[in-house]
Amino acid sequence: MSFSKYHHQLLVKNLIEVSGIEETYLILAEANHQNKHEWLFDFYEHLPKSKISPERLDQLYYLYNSAESRELPNNWDYLLNYQAIESEVISKITEIIVIKSKVNINYATSLFNLFNHFSEVNKEIAIHFAGKTGLLKQVYLLWLNTYQNGDHDGSNFDYFLDQDSNFIVEYIDWMYKKKKWVSRHDDHRNYSFIWKRDDYHEIMIKAAERIFQHEKGDYPYSFFHVFFGVKEENHELQKITSRKKEFLMQLIEDRYSNVKFMRFVFGLISILSEDDRPSLISRYTCLNNNFEDFEQLSLEPSSRSWSGSAVPMHQRRVDFLQTLIPLFNTVSLLEHKHYIEQKIKNIRDEIEREKKRDFMDG
Incomplete structure (x- = not known):
């Protein structure tokens, strides 16, 4: 969390304690300030659970719909307090972000803590998206588009495999839909x-x-x-x-x-x-x-890669290929044996050439 973010969160929290819920909301809602939406999100994050009402939840939905991508909070855990009013609040806000991400992919960056296994929301993600696994998979892949190294340990991926082992196929298709050639580096x-x-x-x-x-x-x-x-x-x-x-x-x-x-x-x-x-x-x-x-x-x-002379690298190749020779000591595999022996000869010839180059360079 940046210092400025922490600073205005503290201001909003103190304002609630000093001025009360209603007065704080009016001050923030009527303000003409570039950080107005961020301050309002801070208000809903610090709203006591006992003060949450259907009206406040509707206001929060409206805020998610109207905020810019940079204004969305990374915190998802505070939404757990709103489940007493609406059990599907987390999946509904997720749907809002999905819709907005289709226009601007930057909205998807706010999904990080939804898939952070240290967050409280993620610990019970199956409950929050009960009957909506399709939506959750869509959101997961959307998030990965904005965070290539996301879910590095695969804890969320593993969850999807628990639901359906065919998720591995869906994921692979998604990777190849993004680019024609996908490699281990992607x-x-x-x-x-x-x-x-x-x-x-x-x-x-x-x-x-x-x-x-x-x-x-x-x-x-x-x-x-x-x-x-x-x-x-x-x-x-x-x-x-x-x-x-x-x-x-x-x-x-x-x-x-x-x-x-x-x-x-x-x-x-x-x-x-x-x-x-x-x-x-x-x-x-x-x-x-x-x-x-x-x-x-x-x-x-x-x-192959090496540092300095290529001779040790080529010698390791020879050593490996020599271990294969005994595998082909039958008449039916005689051609295989000759093939490997020729490979060894070619590499040894390369070793001699490399030694000469090393001598000339030395």
Whole structure:
């Protein structure tokens, strides 16, 4: 809260204590001041619960309808005092903001504390929007348009999944409606909460299928990756890592014959750790030994970064690819083995060239 905001809130509170409710309202309502609406909001925020009436609530509705976006309060908790007069006051004021946001998106910035899990309103959001889940989802997505990093821990997202697991599909469609190409850089939410759910597999299948449908399997920085870059405490990390790997293994077992979908899945597998990739690659080649299908799959990340000499980075690539050689020690996978061996040779040639460049630059 800014100092000026705190200052005029204190003035209004003191004015109520000194002059009383009616006199304070008349002073503020009849004032010709640029902050008149903000001062009136302060009046309704500090109005004692015993003094709230249907007339005061109607005045408040009118104020929300007439205020500019910058004048709207961020506080939603004070509206709980008005529920004795109108149980749906929170959803009704939300509807007012939605309508005004269609004309000016800046009105949606006032929705922040509606989805702030530290606010009292958010703690019982299901009650405040009982029978109006559609409205709440609309408001949530509207708010995210103004606050890209909103709901970072996914507590509100998780609530919507509790209501309907298809919300994951609605959210993905919404993301692709905003822009044609969506990548992992367009969403910074920590999706650990999905992997902790009992229905994580059902939800992630829906996510995979929908994103594949949008991307056609041809986008190297897939939006699908964002659901795997989770951040979690150590005691939860092992469980989540295990579930992610089991999920990818199941995708391979269910869709190994769909080459386009496997390209999509291996785009993700390619960015996993060197320890996690071999078992997934092995499972795929056990189910599908067609070399032409195999050579379309990404086995390594499509982008790399390093500092100084590139030799250590290329050597790590060689070390990883060498761990794959034993996977192909059968006649049916001989072509796969030669393919990997050629990759190793090409990288080693690049290492020698890089060493020469390092020597010349040194």
